[in-house]
Amino acid sequence: MTLQSPPLAVVVKGWPRLSETFIAQELVALEEAGLRFDIWSLRHPTDVKRHPLHDRLRARVRYLPEYLHDDPARVARARGIARALPGYPQAYAIWRADLRRDQSRNRIRRFGQACVLAAELPEGTRGLYSHFLHTPSSVARYAAIMRGLPWSYAAHAKDIWTSPDWEKREKLAGPHAAIFGATCTAYGARHLRDLAGDPAKVDLIYHGLDLSRFPPPPQRPLRAPGAPLHLLSVGRLVEKKGFDRLIAALALLPGDIDWYWTHIGGGELRAPLAAQAEAAGIAARIDWRGACDQPEVIAAMRAADLFVLPSRIAADGDRDGLPNVLMEAASQLLPVISTAVAAIPEFIDSGKQGLLAGDDPAELAQAIETLGRDPARAASMADAARARLLAEFTMQPGIDRLAARLRRMIATAPALAR
The missing domain is CATH 3.40.50.2000 (Glycogen Phosphorylase B;)
Known part of the structure; x- marks a missing residue:
């Protein structure tokens, strides 16, 4: 038939x-x-x-x-x-x-x-x-x-x-x-x-998020004082994702914060961003992993301490909506730092479910330092973000x-x- x-x-x-x-x-x-x-x-x-x-x-x-x-x-x-x-x-x-x-x-x-x-x-x-x-x-x-x-x-x-x-x-x-x-x-x-x-x-x-595709969040003991701070970003290397601002912000972090940053995603700005990091003297702290499949992304989220997505409005007007990776990070109790651009505040109320910085690298650096130095506050925000995900964004x-x-x-x- x-x-x-x-x-x-x-x-x-x-x-x-x-x-x-x-x-x-x-x-x-x-x-x-x-x-x-x-x-x-x-x-x-x-x-x-x-x-x-x-x-x-x-x-x-x-x-x-x-x-x-x-x-x-x-x-x-x-x-x-x-x-x-x-x-x-x-x-x-x-x-x-x-x-x-x-x-x-x-x-x-x-x-x-x-x-x-x-x-x-x-x-x-x-x-x-x-x-x-x-x-x-x-x-x-x-x-x-x-x-x-x-x-x-x-x-x-x-x-x-x-x-x-x-x-x-x-x-x-x-x-x-x-x-x-x-x-x-x-x-x-x-x-x-x-x-x-x-x-x-x-x-x-x-x-929303299909939580059946994600494991339960890991147990996350509070990071010890002085322990390395592992930052993670997932997103294409394009202007609207704002990674040039993040690299500038990372270069502003105080010397007593032992940080390293992992980026996942492809995109045409890889070479200029890598050159920017080299010129800022921070290239050795960055792991450019390129495009990864979903299991690799989830594993990286479970291993990280902070998720950073510095979205911005590009010169041609392009911008994010509400990036799903923010909800994916929340599903794994990974604290989030982003920006108050487009629909991101529909999920994250700054100070409650995460921190939203402005377009200035100094603001972004301050947000990273704030949560990096206060793991208990970061964990509380991660709990609130996951609760909001379960209540409103499945x-x-x-x-x-x-x-x-x-x-x-x-x-x-x-x-x-x-």
């Missing part, structure tokens, strides 16, 4: 990605809630490693041409099929209007990928759901218009704050807009609801709401027929 094709197509930028554990966590949970879908990825994986979570997903993963010249025959065949679809003229007109305002090769590639997606969607598809409001949602929107299907999206951070308002407004409230959208912070939800006009079209759904309530909205979307849509 042939299995019926899944009714939902999930469009992602790349699969799998070590830095997007929150997406893998959500999709695995949606499968466990009974939703069936295929994943359509705009890019092939670049990470060598995978999280164990990726291997739990049963969905079929399909890759669109990352660049249109990669598979010209496939693109040409799809374009021929797409042109015959009833919604193609509308999709083409909307894309041309977008192209006039964004004259980039990326915009052309999005439409080509949308043609392939529309042409290859299997019979029985009833709707599309895209992760990130920028590129993946453009592809999903164009393809949905061609096929006469509803679409929806999840918005996160960079896609909210670096996309032009005209594009967000049209995806949220214009012709052929999304049926609904989900976003993972109240900070982002306020912005999107203003653009959408109808607040009900934007649902606040925290990613995964399942958000998954239940998201699954219900996706079911309503595909229940009211006609199934795609050949």
